[in-house]
Amino acid sequence: MKRAIALAVLALLAGCSGTPTSPRGSDGQVLSPTHLPVTGLEVGDCVGPLVDGDIAKVEVIPCVSPHYWEAYNKKYMTGGDYPGDEVVATEAKDYCTAEYIPYVGAEYGHSNLVIKYFAPNEQTWKQGDREIVCLVGTETGGLTGTVKGSELESAPGTESPSDTPTP
Numbered sequence: 001m002k003r004a005i006a007l008a009v010l011a012l013l014a015g016c017s018g019t020p021t022s023p024r025g026s027d028g029q030v031l032s033p034t035h036l037p038v039t040g041l042e043v044g045d046c047v048g049p050l051v052d053g054d055i056a057k058v059e060v061i062p063c064v065s066p067h068y069w070e071a072y073n074k075k076y077m078t079g080g081d082y083p084g085d086e087v088v089a090t091e092a093k094d095y096c097t098a099e100y101i102p103y104v105g106a107e108y109g110h111s112n113l114v115i116k117y118f119a120p121n122e123q124t125w126k127q128g129d130r131e132i133v134c135l136v137g138t139e140t141g142g143l144t145g146t147v148k149g150s151e152l153e154s155a156p157g158t159e160s161p162s163d164t165p166t167p
Contacts, residue, residue, distance in 0.1 A: 023060065033061045038118045041133050044148070045071045049141065054121065063146050069116065069137035070147055073099040077132065082125040088132075092119040096134035104136060105151040113137060113152055 023034040030045060035057045041047070046067040048059035061067045075095050077088070096117045100108040108115065113136050120129040136147055 030060050030062050033059060033065070036060050038133065039129065039131055041071045041074075041118070043071055043073060044146065046143070046146075047071065047135065047137075050116065050135075055118065064144065066141055067137070067143050068139070068141040069135040070143070071133055072103040072136050072148070073134040075132045075134075077120065077130040079130075082120075082122045085121070088119050088121075092117045092132045092134075095132060099134055100136065103149075104147050105149050111152055113147065114139070 023030055023032065023036065025031050028042060028044075033048075036045075037057055038055055041058070041060070044063070046061050046063040046065075047069040048061055049068050050058065063070065073096065077083075077091065082088075093115075096115050097108055100115060104111065104113065116135045116137070118131070118133040118135070120131065137143055
């Protein structure tokens with residue numbers, strides 16, 4: 001018993017020494033480009049280009065650098081059994097669309113910014129993932145700084161937004 005406790009204490013002490021592994025500063029902002037799990041995104045994080053399909057990790061970039069997307073809200077779904085792809089997509093689209101105006105300060109569809117989101121699928125749901133992460137940005141990048149409160153009517157290098165948010 002004493003040996004197990006001593007090993008646990010040594011493990012804790014080892015974790016406290018050395019260089020920090022967090023890509024974030026004391027203010028929570030990303031310090032340099034890094035790859036993080038989608039579930040590690042925080043509101044205000046800026047992200048590089050996205051690929052279609054299931055994504056486990058994304059490139060997170062300091063918002064002062066050119067980027068494509070910004071995480072602007074998060075929500076945790078509830079329930080035991082996976083509700084199905086359509087239910088998850090509808091909940092994510094509705095939630096992210098509703099949260100767009102309070103974050104950006106302009107109506108969705110009156111801007112060239114588009115909405116994307118990360119949401120659980122059946123496999124990640126079984127692993128405990130219930131998080132919806134809303135993203136706002138452009139397919140072509142070129143954003144610098146935050147879009148929070150920007151009331152952006154257009155973003156650099158963009159066309160008109162799609163009619164509906166896209167997963």
